[in-house]
Amino acid sequence: MSNSTAAAAAAKTLTERTGANTDEAAELIGDARERIDALDDRIIGLVQERMAVSAVIQEARITSGGRRVNLSREMEILGQYRKALGKPGTSLAMTLLELCRGRV
Numbered sequence: 001m002s003n004s005t006a007a008a009a010a011a012k013t014l015t016e017r018t019g020a021n022t023d024e025a026a027e028l029i030g031d032a033r034e035r036i037d038a039l040d041d042r043i044i045g046l047v048q049e050r051m052a053v054s055a056v057i058q059e060a061r062i063t064s065g066g067r068r069v070n071l072s073r074e075m076e077i078l079g080q081y082r083k084a085l086g087k088p089g090t091s092l093a094m095t096l097l098e099l100c101r102g103r104v
Contacts, residue, residue, distance in 0.1 A: 047099065054100035069101060 015021070018029040058068050074097055081093035 047096065050096065051100050058101075 014030050015023060015026040018026045018033075020026040020029050061070070062068055077097065078090055078093045081089035081096075083089070085092065
């Protein structure tokens with residue numbers, strides 16, 4: 001297969017993978033998806049870090065005779081996410097709280 005044929009096949013594959021109708025759009029989408037993948041990796045890392053910090057807080061609270069969960073704090077977090085991201089922010093916050101709750 002010649003270089004131009006291989007390049008055309010690769011471009012067509014990228015176009016097919018992105019659903020774009022032009023090579024330029026496919027390249028833009030491909031680059032943007034790489035950025036999204038990198039952002040997702042960072043978000044996952046931050047969530048894992050949040051889980052670890054939450055475990056430290058829960059351990060300290062339980063060791064001191066307190067409860068595992070502080071409902072007023074969770075309400076603050078829900079409000080913060082809702083204010084910043086709208087109604088879907090509440091769902092995102094609930095998921096984060098669920099991930100971080102009860103790991104100790």
